[in-house]
Amino acid sequence: MHEHVNLDREFILANKEKKVLLVGQANVGKSVVFSQLTGKYVTVSNYPGTTVEITKGFGEKGLLIIDTPGVSGVVPKSEDERISFEMIANASDNDILLHVGDAKNFKRTLLLALTFAEASLPMVLNLNMIDEAEKRGISIDVSRLSSEMGIPVVSTAAISGRGMENLKKAVEEPSKPKKIVNYDPRIELAAEKISEILKEYFGGRSRFVALTLLASNLSYVDEFLSNLDFKLRKEIKKIILDTQSQFAEPLSLLIIQSRNEVVERLFSSVVLMRSMKARLAKNFYDPSFHPVFGYVILLAVLYVLYQFVGVFAAGTVVDFFENVLFGKYINPFFIRIFQLINIPFMTDLFVGEYGLITMGLTYAIAIVFPIVTAFFLVFSFLEDSGYLPRLAVLLNRTFNWLGLNGKAVVPLVLGLGCGTMATMVTRVLDTKKERIIATLLLALGIPCSAQLGVILGFFSILGFKALIFFFLLLGIQLVLVGYLSAKIIPGKKSAFITELPPYRFPQLKNIFLKTYYRGRWFVKEAIPLFMLGTFILFAADKIGILPTFNNLVSPIVKGWLDLPPKAAEAFILGFLRRDYGAAGLYALFEKGMMNSLQAFVSMLVITLFVPCIANFMMIIKERGLKTALAITGFVFVYSFLAGGLINKILRLFNVSF
């Protein structure tokens, strides 16, 4: 057994267990294959990054199967792709590589297959979505391909189960691929030299690692081999530089070209097209790209979101959960129990004003959970339909202003559902700068669905015009902050490229399962933090800190924001629970302690205010403590500053709603 590098990734298992690694691009049905093989379903989606977490399952004969993040090219270009490459690099000799690919995009699939083949592992090539290929008049001589490559090749349409039996059989009898790619002898030599150095770390995978490094930027070499001795890394980099200097073209291109020659050869001998003339699509009409209609569609989508999440979920469902389920049954039940136990401290802790059950659990399950779940339902529908990449294209230019590109659509839209999850998803963005800007915008001004519920409730009183004005103000500020941070934060913007999958009517089963997984994540990750937040409030109340905080903050709240001092408490609560902060303000407004202008300002400030505790924790996890504190600090100051400024300006012009 050879030593392994990069062992500190949680999801690399103990090496002894034989496993099947599912590799391939995103959006080729890899997750569907996984679920078919393991009997356990996994999130399926149309754009890179959703299957960020590594999923494991067991096949029929107890074989461990691992689904890896989608890989798009011969060299990893994002963090989750790097994870996949690392997993292959660290695989042991009897692990099996199952490459799932899109049958109709044969050349693209084969280029990847030849890349994986360099790992010299027992391998199976699965040409999935064969039905789509057939519909286009493409037929593939699978047995010929299999003999050319030296590995079993199985075509499937996993979603209907077609071909899955053959695939399962093939996985039991994989074979090592033949060496059919010929590189330039100088590159071959370099690969051998680097392999030699890495042999004791990666064993049979050294060649794969060597070729990957030769095709990568030097910075990646440092990253990938970070656990390796510095001298060895230097030696490897020297070999790479020396090799590169002998060519005018980048090594990655040359390596790809060598592989491509084989791809072209295989294509011509194995693929038959109904009409042999090159028949690339001649046009691309899509209403979502229309300069006017595209935005109309977007507004329609937002309206549906609003109706389903805001009105139905936030209104009807939450009402039921909060007032009936918890109000009439659960809370009273527990109150009675604690009265019986009769320990005042416990009573307070669980069912008091800041009680874990009466406040924490009620809030999390009765209020936030239904809203977030409803959002996930709609979002999953959008994902599966193929709309999201088109939205990304539509908004790409606008996002460029913010130092982002269309890819940011996913995390930012998710932010309307749950900021914590959205912050996690910022992983899909390519550069650090973009990840920071997206995280900042999420923390600053993208209200999560729980908050939106309260905001909409608020504005149902203040009026529709006020609502529009509110969102306009918010939007402008987001653009401004984004624009400025793009200027200030060093780094490049990444280029935007995405595939536009065909519009597909989503399968309901998919949607429900995706929502289930996301909902389950939420329960596991976010709810405990809400409970923690409640507990902190409880403690603060018991110790008597709350009034002190109030007094500290109230001069600003009163003088600068012109709001009643009680509002300060709501802001503090806003950190621990976004929604509660907003609800607190709503309560003040209802009781007549704030007029409509104050209400407007308070809404603005609470929206801009620091991220909720769950989100804050996630930012620390994703961006690091320093960045998290910097962002939170900035947002804290900014929200008061901007809120106060807007407040003063509105007063100056005597605006009322």
Add this chain to the structure above:
Amino acid sequence: MTEREFKRKSCSTENFADEVLEEIWIEFENNNKEIKPGIEVEADQVPKDTLNDLLEQGYIEKQDEKLILTDQGFERAKHLIRSHRLAERLLSDVLNFSDEEVERTACRYEHLLTDEAVDSVCTLLGHPRSCPHGKPIPQGRCCVEGAVKFRPLVVSLADLEPGEEAQVEYIGTKDNTRLAYLTSFGFVPRRTIRLLRKRPAFVVAVEESFVSLDEELAKEIFVRPRLTQVKLRRKKRRGFGWGRK
């Protein structure tokens, strides 16, 4: 090398000086040494007869006991290598000559072409960076200026019109991550693609999928448009419509 070896290698019976300069350049390239005016030339790289020629024409000068490549010598060598390799590209890519024929013919071109002629060929080919053997082509002024005087044979994807089909020639960026990005979506040399639209972003048909990318990336992809009849909408014709019907 000996005088005889040398004469055998060269294709021209007259311009030995030129040949020697080229050999010098290639030697330096092979040894990964930077070529610039003022570098020392090994005595055995220059056959005795030709040495006088080179000294006379001012391509090489003697400093102390050493032979030094002059500014003129550098420029001349650069021009020769550039012409030779561009000619190779022209013959092999456009005129589809066999490797042998390319060898024989390209060798003559370099002595015939003027600077301007070379620049024109370079522009025509879209300022290629390397010859068919992978050796770098020294840049000329036209490359620096990114000259597009008439529509070159090879253009960037950004310069195509919607509806045009083209074959990918090469990718402009040298950044490996970007390259990986682009190639993973199917933008590899010799792949045929079709540009479908430019707004709100570029949409390209590649194999059986549609890929969308922004202009920045589109500028990095260099393609050779199919010389077929194409319906061009509201297009401003630039210079000749080379090969267009």
